[in-house]
Amino acid sequence: MGLGKKIADFIDVRLGVRDILEQNLTKYLLPRNINSWYTLGAVLLTLFALQIGTGILLLVYYTPTADGAFHSVQRIMNDIPFGWLIRTVHAVGANVIVLALLLHMLSVLFMGSYKPPRELTWVAGFLLLLLSLGMCLTGYLLPWSQLSFWATTVATSSSGEIPMIGDAVLRFLRGGATVGQATLGRFFALHVIGFPLLFGLLVSSHLFFVRRVGISKPPFGPDWRPTEPPKAFHHEEHPGGIPFFPHYVAKDGALVAFFLALLLAVVFFAPTLFFPPATFEPANPFVTPKGIKPEWYFLWAYQTLKIFPSEFLGLAVQGVAVTLLLVLPFLDRSPERRPVRRPLFVAVYLLGIAIFLALGVWGHYS
Amino acid sequence: MRRNRFRLLLAAWPLLFPLLAVPSFAQTAETVCIQCHGSQPGPLGAPVAAWRTSIHAANGISCHNCHGGDPTDMANAMNPARGFLGAPKENDIPAFCGRCHVGVKEDYLASAHGRALGHGGPQCVTCHTNHAVQKATPDLINSQSCSRCHDYGRAEQIKAAVVETDRRITEVDRSLADLHRTGIVTKEMEDELFSLRNRFHRIFHSVDVDKVRSQTADFQTELQKIQGHITAIEAQLQRRKVWGGVVVALLVCWGIVALLVFESYRKEK
Numbered sequence: 001m002g003l004g005k006k007i008a009d010f011i012d013v014r015l016g017v018r019d020i021l022e023q024n025l026t027k028y029l030l031p032r033n034i035n036s037w038y039t040l041g042a043v044l045l046t047l048f049a050l051q052i053g054t055g056i057l058l059l060v061y062y063t064p065t066a067d068g069a070f071h072s073v074q075r076i077m078n079d080i081p082f083g084w085l086i087r088t089v090h091a092v093g094a095n096v097i098v099l100a101l102l103l104h105m106l107s108v109l110f111m112g113s114y115k116p117p118r119e120l121t122w123v124a125g126f127l128l129l130l131l132s133l134g135m136c137l138t139g140y141l142l143p144w145s146q147l148s149f150w151a152t153t154v155a156t157s158s159s160g161e162i163p164m165i166g167d168a169v170l171r172f173l174r175g176g177a178t179v180g181q182a183t184l185g186r187f188f189a190l191h192v193i194g195f196p197l198l199f200g201l202l203v204s205s206h207l208f209f210v211r212r213v214g215i216s217k218p219p220f221g222p223d224w225r226p227t228e229p230p231k232a233f234h235h236e237e238h239p240g241g242i243p244f245f246p247h248y249v250a251k252d253g254a255l256v257a258f259f260l261a262l263l264l265a266v267v268f269f270a271p272t273l274f275f276p277p278a279t280f281e282p283a284n285p286f287v288t289p290k291g292i293k294p295e296w297y298f299l300w301a302y303q304t305l306k307i308f309p310s311e312f313l314g315l316a317v318q319g320v321a322v323t324l325l326l327v328l329p330f331l332d333r334s335p336e337r338r339p340v341r342r343p344l345f346v347a348v349y350l351l352g353i354a355i356f357l358a359l360g361v362w363g364h365y366s
Numbered sequence: 367m368r369r370n371r372f373r374l375l376l377a378a379w380p381l382l383f384p385l386l387a388v389p390s391f392a393q394t395a396e397t398v399c400i401q402c403h404g405s406q407p408g409p410l411g412a413p414v415a416a417w418r419t420s421i422h423a424a425n426g427i428s429c430h431n432c433h434g435g436d437p438t439d440m441a442n443a444m445n446p447a448r449g450f451l452g453a454p455k456e457n458d459i460p461a462f463c464g465r466c467h468v469g470v471k472e473d474y475l476a477s478a479h480g481r482a483l484g485h486g487g488p489q490c491v492t493c494h495t496n497h498a499v500q501k502a503t504p505d506l507i508n509s510q511s512c513s514r515c516h517d518y519g520r521a522e523q524i525k526a527a528v529v530e531t532d533r534r535i536t537e538v539d540r541s542l543a544d545l546h547r548t549g550i551v552t553k554e555m556e557d558e559l560f561s562l563r564n565r566f567h568r569i570f571h572s573v574d575v576d577k578v579r580s581q582t583a584d585f586q587t588e589l590q591k592i593q594g595h596i597t598a599i600e601a602q603l604q605r606r607k608v609w610g611g612v613v614v615a616l617l618v619c620w621g622i623v624a625l626l627v628f629e630s631y632r633k634e635k
Contacts (some may be wrong), residue, residue, distance in 0.1 A: 076534065077549045100496025242632070250628040257621035261614050272547055280549055287426055 017194060024211075029241035031217040032250050037107035038215070040100055042252035044258045047097045048203065050210070055192065064188040066181045070146035070282040083217070088267045094136050095274050096263045098297045101129045109328075112337030113216040116229035119329035121209040126326050128202050131195060136295065138191040141184060147276060149283035150292050152187070153179045158305075161312040180340040214238075219337035226335040293364065300356050303363035397437035399429035416497035418491050432462070459489040469568040477573045488515060502567055504529045520575065523559075527578045528570060531585050533565050538589060541596045550599060562588050 012018045063072040108114055114122035141152040156179065162168040175182025179218035214236030242248060268274055278289040294302050301318055308314035340347050344346055404414040417423050430437040435450035437443065444450045454462040460483065464471025473581045479488050493506050507525040509518040538559055546552045566585050569578050
């Protein structure tokens with residue numbers, strides 16, 4: 001008997017690990033008609049792990065001070081072995097994560113998987129999307145470049161538009177009247193400790209909810225029928241389904257590989273796709289760079305603020321839209337999940353995507 | 367009570383949305399010089415439009431950097447007590463521009479052009495114009511411009527001597543900008559090139575053909591050194607792309623194989 005098996009047996013006798021693995025891998029059955037959209041969870045977990053790994057490596061050389069941040073990032077990009085790769089993967093990875101999160105959210109919306117009894121899964125997932133955007137924003141300041149500085153200056157100034165408490169909120173976010181060392185310290189702490197802790201909690205909750213309630217069956221095929229939400233807890237089983245391991249893990253692996261290929265293709269062949277020229281200039285509070293625009297996923301919001309006569313009104317409209325999405329499972333109580341039987345929802349869904357894209361393109365070229 | 371609190375929180379949620387910090391990316395205000403002159407018609411406003419097209423504007427050199435004054439205070443923007451100089455008289459122009467372009471001023475003053483200052487000779491704006499000043503190139507030496515005052519022959523010889531080196535300087539400058547755009551630290555090479563370009567451009571102003579020819583070889587050698595560094599970095603970037611291509615291809619292959627494995631499992635039932 002090999003040493004490895006002896007150790008495995010030792011642990012199994014005490015903790016029953018083989019049984020846990022069996023229940024969650026080979027005996028964990030998924031619906032037979034499960035599709036590729038369900039792999040986005042595994043894709044996102046892989047990308048999150050990549051962000052944590054590259055983030056920790058960046059922390060080794062990054063200096064969170066207004067005097068040293070830009071120089072330390074330049075050093076990472078130019079002097080540290082593979083520093084350019086680690087930093088670019090981290091920065092591009094954030095964009096790919098937002099893309100995967102949006103696709104994940106859109107697929108869940110289309111298939112009505114947010115509906116009872118999966119409201120908590122949806123809320124945790126949607127909060128993860130918002131938190132990811134928050135991490136993108138806090139991470140944006142850390143290189144202390146012209147882009148970082150001015151993007152943060154204008155982003156935080158939006159909070160000053162809140163009636164009565166605007167100034168106090170603005171000062172709280174910046175740690176002073178203007179963006180400076182205090183802001184960098186706050187954003188750094190949030191980016192590397194505060195948000196990741198919250199993020200870990202939300203990811204764990206999301207996964208627990210998914211596993212506890214059971215994977216939702218895709219609402220397609222002749223035998224799918226809407227079911228009333230259960231009155232008591234019920235774990236949705238899929239007898240006769242396909243095992244999670246090795247069957248569906250193979251598909252997860254394929255999509256993870258394609259997403260990593262996309263990420264690395266950008267890193268190696270279009271590394272400046274998400275880096276405008278102001279990214280490579282040190283922060284200068286006295287010179288505003290021309291034509292500064294937010295990242296692609298904030299362009300819809302940027303353009304919305306320009307459409308409305310007052311910035312506060314624009315922010316309030318965005319707030320209402322985000323809130324409606326967050327509480328959607330509590331508003332949409334119909335058990336019907338088949339898209340063909342939900343023409344109004346599908347129309348609003350497509351209109352929403354069209355508005356998001358149109359505002360984004362408009363914002364980019366405006 | 368608790369229910370009311372919950373309702374209040376729910377109603378306030380959209381108002382708290384700015385805390386999620388969606389960027390508005392507003393523009394900041396310009397100097398008072400530009401605010402005032404930019405809105406005026408005719409000769410008072412024309413310099414602003416001309417300046418916006420200039421190399422000075424591109425490099426962040428604004429009105430007050432040359433004309434002095436206070437760019438933040440409308441009432442005292444043109445107050446001599448705040449350093450306002452106004453527009454220089456024709457004979458003062460070389461000294462006015464020479465506060466920054468020191469080497470060029472020295473060579474110009476020692477040249478036939480400089481010696482003719484005040485006697486119908488050219489000064490800076492004769493060739494470079496004033497507010498719309500562009501990045502200097504050998505194209506400024508042309509028969510149309512030079513023939514306003516004298517025969518083009520000598521100027522043509524100077525142009526022929528500098529044009530190739532200037533072309534190479536422009537090329538190296540472009541390569542450095544491309545590298546900088548990818549996050550490569552090019553500051554040291556940029557400073558070297560900046561210094562080289564300035565030293566090279568100042569010798570035109572001596573309008574001495576022999577001096578220009580004798581120094582061109584030294585500039586070429588310095589340029590080659592910078593070009594050598596650039597070539598080495600570009601080769602390294604190319605190697606990264608090759609390795610990147612291999613990794614991306616392997617990942618795509620992995621994905622395809624994994625899909626095939628999944629398909630074979632699916633057919634297994």
